[in-house]
Amino acid sequence: MPFTNDAVTLQINERLKNIYNLVHDIEKERIKCEVNLNNISKTLDKVTPDDKVTPYYQQKLKNLYNAACQDAQQEEELVRTTLNKINEIRTIRNERRIQARQAGNKETIRRGALMKMLQITAQTLPLYIGKTPGGKAPALCGAVPAESTYHAKMGDMVAALVKGAEEEENWILAEVVHFNSTTNKYEVDDIDEEQKDRHVLSKRRVVPLPLMRANPETDSHALFSKGSIVMALYPQTTCFYKAVVNQLPTTSTEEYEVLFEDATYADGYSPPLNVAQRYVIAIKEGKKSKN
Template sequence: MSIFTTSCEDCILWKTLDKMAEVRFLLEERWIVARISSLYNASETTQRKVLMTLPLWIGKPGDKAPPLCETIPASGDYVVKLGDKVVALVVKSVDGDEQCILAGVVCYSSATDKYEVDDMDEEGEERHILSRWKIIPPPQWKANPEADPEALFQKRKLIVALYPQTTCHALIHTPPMQPQDDYSVLCEDTSYADGSSLPLNVAQRYVVACKEPKKR
């Protein structure tokens, strides 16, 4: 195979990945607009399943996984875009303890270095103003276990799991073995003798690095 043929195939591959990312962006825009306009209905579950899929990072030979590819953190100057979904640490209890929520970014102030976010799991869309360190951007790419295993959360790693329908601290039970695989996690659950639930599958999009909440 000639170098020219290989280069053409690479171009086609990257154009395809760009088109997939564009489709995902349009789907997310429709999801956000529908929620804001209160037109979101029973189709929410189906649309959320579509949005669970992350594009697979495919680098060139020698490339390392980029920021926000699974475990790779965002760069220091990264600013979450309006409408993006994040993990946020907020005070939700009367005793002042923090907990993780899935939130949508409303705006960011560079002057105060703070975000305004809406709680996506509250019907009234409760709003919070939070400093940057209380915001955890979710991954934008999923890692290929065969090509970039260092970018995956490993067994027994403490993470925040955001799906299905819950936000909780969890331990990785089994990382993905193939690009299409989900994580298997053990969520905190005091109803079980060992304090953890049975293994639960969680899409890569909803597995994020853990920041320890503050307790009073």
């Protein structure tokens, strides 16, 4: 159903109000949790290392620990709900932008602004936080590929293998316009508005980008290993090129350090360059080096 400006504003304002209330609820839970943690600390102070913990203190500490765990779980649920509301706002705005573009109201974005937008969207990509320690990260988190049955949704960013003017093939950053489940083909728009090209491509020529960042401190298994051959978005461009992972991110905000294949250098590789998790993917097909 088409979005009117009033409807979009109403939906966003509703979620902003939800977020406002949720933030206050989170603060209440945090204070409640602090009270229980302080009570645990005071109780432990009453039990010296040389003393045997009496049944009374055993039960008291057990009750306090259970209460603290419940408080933490409640706070976690509130935080997750808040993050979901933020993502809902991003989705609503994105859908409105796409519908406006399809109606002929395409906004022209200057190249500098486009590069900044790509950087910000990579930095603000949701961070995956599992509910259980040691759990497996889901598909499209970091380096974890999409399921074979998955198809990217309208507005999602993908890497697309397209033919250029001289029939050469290049992996470009594109946005999904539509997926036809009957033909198993995508319609995608080149993200570079200077090109203004729309492509119809088979599913095998489209690779969905990660929908979540992996946290190196808790989900290192969801990152490419050092030395992995990947495709990465060359900085300040909208094209993917073959590269080798040189250094992994060590925190959730850090980027990969990669070496792009480049025949203009003696060793065949560019100097180390940083690329965000969102723009580092695995692609089987070959690709010419950056030059």
